[in-house]
Amino acid sequence: MKTFDDTAATAQATYDVPEDRMGFFTDTTLCIGCKACEVACKEWNELQEDGYNFTAESYDNTSALGGNTWRHVAFIEQLPRPVGPANDAEPLPPIPELDGGVASLLDRDASVGPMQFDTMGRWLMSSDVCKHCTRAACLDVCPTGALVRSEFGTVVVQDDVCNGCGYCVPACPFGVIAEQPQSGHAAKCTMCYDRLRDGEKPACAKSCPTESIQFGNLDELRARADERLANVVARFPTARLYGNDEDDGVGGFGAFFLLLDKPHVYGLPPDPIVTTRDLPSIWRTTAYSALALSLLVVTASIGTGKA
Amino acid sequence: MTTPMSYYGRPVIKAPTWRWYIGAYLFVGGLAGASTPIVLAARATRNDTLARASLGAACAGIVVSPILLIADLRDPKRFINMLRVFKITSPMSVGSWILTFFGANVAVAAASEWTGIATPLGRTAEVLAALSGPALATYTAALLADTAVPVWHDARHELPFVFAGGALASAASCALIFTPIADAKLARRLATLGAIVEFATLERMKKRLGPLVGEPYRLGGSSRYKQIARMTSALSLALMRGAKGNRTLAIASGLLGITSALCERFSIFEAGKLSANDPKYTVAPQLARRAQREAQAS
Ligand code: SF4
Numbered sequence: 001m002k003t004f005d006d007t008a009a010t011a012q013a014t015y016d017v018p019e020d021r022m023g024f025f026t027d028t029t030l031c032i033g034c035k036a037c038e039v040a041c042k043e044w045n046e047l048q049e050d051g052y053n054f055t056a057e058s059y060d061n062t063s064a065l066g067g068n069t070w071r072h073v074a075f076i077e078q079l080p081r082p083v084g085p086a087n088d089a090e091p092l093p094p095i096p097e098l099d100g101g102v103a104s105l106l107d108r109d110a111s112v113g114p115m116q117f118d119t120m121g122r123w124l125m126s127s128d129v130c131k132h133c134t135r136a137a138c139l140d141v142c143p144t145g146a147l148v149r150s151e152f153g154t155v156v157v158q159d160d161v162c163n164g165c166g167y168c169v170p171a172c173p174f175g176v177i178a179e180q181p182q183s184g185h186a187a188k189c190t191m192c193y194d195r196l197r198d199g200e201k202p203a204c205a206k207s208c209p210t211e212s213i214q215f216g217n218l219d220e221l222r223a224r225a226d227e228r229l230a231n232v233v234a235r236f237p238t239a240r241l242y243g244n245d246e247d248d249g250v251g252g253f254g255a256f257f258l259l260l261d262k263p264h265v266y267g268l269p270p271d272p273i274v275t276t277r278d279l280p281s282i283w284r285t286t287a288y289s290a291l292a293l294s295l296l297v298v299t300a301s302i303g304t305g306k307a
Numbered sequence: 308m309t310t311p312m313s314y315y316g317r318p319v320i321k322a323p324t325w326r327w328y329i330g331a332y333l334f335v336g337g338l339a340g341a342s343t344p345i346v347l348a349a350r351a352t353r354n355d356t357l358a359r360a361s362l363g364a365a366c367a368g369i370v371v372s373p374i375l376l377i378a379d380l381r382d383p384k385r386f387i388n389m390l391r392v393f394k395i396t397s398p399m400s401v402g403s404w405i406l407t408f409f410g411a412n413v414a415v416a417a418a419s420e421w422t423g424i425a426t427p428l429g430r431t432a433e434v435l436a437a438l439s440g441p442a443l444a445t446y447t448a449a450l451l452a453d454t455a456v457p458v459w460h461d462a463r464h465e466l467p468f469v470f471a472g473g474a475l476a477s478a479a480s481c482a483l484i485f486t487p488i489a490d491a492k493l494a495r496r497l498a499t500l501g502a503i504v505e506f507a508t509l510e511r512m513k514k515r516l517g518p519l520v521g522e523p524y525r526l527g528g529s530s531r532y533k534q535i536a537r538m539t540s541a542l543s544l545a546l547m548r549g550a551k552g553n554r555t556l557a558i559a560s561g562l563l564g565i566t567s568a569l570c571e572r573f574s575i576f577e578a579g580k581l582s583a584n585d586p587k588y589t590v591a592p593q594l595a596r597r598a599q600r601e602a603q604a605s
Pocket residue numbers: 130131132133136137138139155171172173174175176177188
């Protein structure tokens with residue numbers, strides 16, 4: 001397992017990822033948007049329906065991961081456009097610290113050459129899920145120990161321990177974990193912990209008709225993903241792996257992806273970090289501020305006594 | 308058409324589900340926590356009137372705080388789960404223990420003070436409460452900073468000082484209300500100092516956040532609370548001179564100071580929700596960060 005240089009405060013919760021770690025490799029080039037994974041997930045985990053919503057924006061009416069939605073198939077329609085890469089139609093707001101603004105970053109992908117879909121448009125489909133981070137913010141900040149690292153290296157919520165404090169919700173850099181309305185607990189993908197214990201595949205991977213969702217030993221999946229990327233990159237010049245790098249801000253994902261466009265197009269953060277990475281410095285600052293408060297009171301009290 | 312900043316413009320991270328109770332707790336915990344060092348300083352300067360006023364405020368704080376926290380959890384039993392483990396990686400876990408320790412000591416100190424029983428024990432508890440109080444007043448800043456919410460996480464270098472200043476201002480303002488002017492010199496000083504620290508560190512924070520990440524402070528509820536906080540704080544300070552000689556003005560100044568600290572916390576609380584709900588605050592800085600790293604690498 002990789003070591004991090006700033007584990008002082010985070011070692012306790014995230015460090016013990018087992019050698020034989022299981023994971024998902026979601027290959028979006030194979031996804032047909034059938035949502036079999038969403039349905040299988042709900043069925044197996046007995047999750048409530050989200051209601052008959054009509055978003056009127058695409059074939060996806062689920063919209064996002066949530067307390068009762070642990071797999072979400074995104075559907076992105078990119079219309080034909082005369083020139084340029086996808087999704088730079090609206091410029092991003094400029095970042096002052098960056099010369100040329102964020103828009104200049106997006107221009108860079110133009111260098112990969114003309115893309116087929118510029119003339120015919122394309123549909124992107126991707127089944128999103130909890131990333132089962134190597135360094136999981138949700139797990140770090142959980143005050144009760146309800147979130148645990150399983151023997152499969154996955155991140156799992158224990159319903160009977162969770163007290164619904166909601167801290168994990170804004171802590172997750174991917175907006176995955178959410179409050180489940182009917183129970184008030186935090187809920188998310190368990191990678192079908194109960195099925196794994198019986199030596200079964202997770203329900204989504206089992207039901208996926210195209211093997212877009214692949215389940216297995218994480219190291220093997222990573223090797224397979226490298227191979228797959230090498231194979232498809234000629235056809236899909238903008239293809240990229242997302243979450244396969246152990247040096248990223250969360251120490252690599254246990255569930256990673258092969259995407260056909262930039263992560264944020266799919267609603268995924270481009271450079272996620274586990275916020276507890278900064279916790280040692282946050283605690284230090286907090287200690288200084290508490291000390292400053294005390295010193296201020298002491299100094300101000302000089303000369304205020306009764307003569 | 309897709310929106311480039313995210314999937315159909317949806318949030319990339321999830322906003323906190325905390326209701327107003329938590330915003331209020333940020334304020335109440337701060338007031339209670341900053342009150343106990345004042346108790347100790349007042350004892351050291353033989354000012355028992357002020358000590359008693361601030362001990363009373365701390366006592367009220369430890370009654371209200373768990374009520375607010377449990378109201379958000381919806382079930383008293385759930386609070387007990389907070390004390391199942393101690394996790395340094397979770398500011399909420401650390402904070403629950405701080406609140407428990409602080410609460411127990413304030414309760415003992417207050418019981419002893421108002422019954423006259425076991426004074427040495429009471430005074431020892433008072434010292435322990437004074438030592439843990441500043442931690443109670445500031446850990447909530449660590450709690451907010453340790454989330455993926457850009458406007459909170461990026462403010463991690465200033466937020467604890469903002470909370471310290473605001474807590475001090477509110478605790479001193481509260482003491483100002485319940486202390487006769489002859490005994491309130493320390494309260495007046497601290498109310499002024501606290502407000503200055505809060506203002507100065509907030510300005511620094513805004514500067515660091517920059518125009519994009521700091522934008523939520525200029526929007527909707529957050530900006531409205533901020534404006535009230537500014538106005539009441541300025542008025543409170545303006546009345547401070549008069550508060551030296553006029554009890555009514557002292558009470559008015561104290562009430563304004565408390566209102567300011569309360570609104571400031573709500574402004575920060577609401578800014579976090581706005582920051583989480585618009586994907587641009589999450590995505591744009593991350594794109595910039597990645598580009599900078601890639602530029603450095605090549
Ligand atoms: S993606 Fe979010 S919910 Fe899943 S392990 Fe990472 S931090 Fe936790």
